[in-house]
Amino acid sequence: MVTGEFGAAVRRWRDRVSPAAAGLPAGGHRRAAGLRREELAMLAGISVDYVTRLEQGRAANPSAQVVEALVRALRLSPDERAHLFGLAGLAPPGADTIPAYITPSVQRMLDRLAGTPVAVYDASWTLLTANQPYAALMGDPSGWRGHERNGVWRNFTGSGGRVRQTAEARRAFEAALVADLRWTAGRYPADRRLLRLVADLRDASGRFAELWDSGAVGHHEVARKTIDHPRVGPLMLDCDILTVTGCDLRIMVYTAEPGTEDAERLALLSVLGTQTLAG
Known part of the structure; x- marks a missing residue:
């Protein structure tokens, strides 16, 4: 079950990733230096509505694939990746699962x-x-x-x-x-x-x-x-x-x-x- 801590972590890490670091154009006025929700959604291959619900703690049980996609989009370290999986109530994929983590x-x-x-x-x-x-x-x-x-x-x-x-x-x-x-x-x-x-x-x-x-x-x-x-x-x-x-x-x-x-x-x-x- 996703908790408020999961959403807070996603939001915190989203704020620290600049568009330039993610390979996106910076254009337009920005209230913060980090990624917008729609940019995170695009990078992770999920809907903006789902990102919103995750950040607000209103989406239950994201799949391991969704968490891994967020890990890639947010450029998390191995320790941060493990932490985000834990906040989602999941264990990081094991050796029998095709790796999808970009180091x-x-x-x-x-x-x-x-x-x-x-x-x-x-x-x-x-x-x-x-x-x-x-x-x-x-x-x-x-x-x-x-x-x-x-x-x-x-x-x-x-x-x-x-x-x-x-x-x-x-x-x-x-x-x-x-x-x-x-x-x-x-x-x-x-x-x-x-x-x-x-x-x-x-x-x-x-x-x-x-x-x-x-x-x-x-x-x-x-x-x-x-x-x-x-x-x-x-x-x-x-x-x-x-x-x-x-x-x-x-x-x-x-x-x-x-x-x-x-x-x-x-x-x-x-x-x-x-x-x-x-x-």
Whole structure:
């Protein structure tokens, strides 16, 4: 059961996080230097009304996923994270649960890449956070909820992104995604959200079920991608995936070769995308 202490802690930590530190434009008159409720809601992927009710102690029993999302948005330390879980009457997820905690060291690395399209996924390819250049490049994910935030789900249910692929390349990509997800299932066999994701994918996609039943295990790795962007046209970019040892976070980074037209378009997109998101 959420208490007034939970809400007070969220409010206190919200007040100390500046928009700039969270990668948001500071614009507009502010009564305080911290995040507004709507900004925290956007960063955590929950509604403003729910943030309000949490802070006022009127929302009971937030899920571990909601608490973890607040931890990420508020940039809490490991001790603060444990404290917030305790105030929610929950234990932090154990070793049998896919980690969704972005450590302060990883967050500092993301801050240094603020001008580069970067997204962080957990081991099941569920999006945890994405910066503004990534949103400008691939589409704003702030409104995604539930399975929509999962890259495997989006690819197999027809709601994929802007990546251009031949039919052959797409089939290979799908096989790699499923093999990677099966590796994750072997590493975290008791993760209930992953079990539900796999079951729902099997129901939603015959192609996924076929690949899952093949039993292939591996890692999804990508190199070059062509992104068809509606505003600046096609961009051919390098896409690197960095895996954080110990927590299996996947950091996806898009870059362009310097001096190329792709680099110019990516730079233009970053400017246009930031203006669009701030408007």
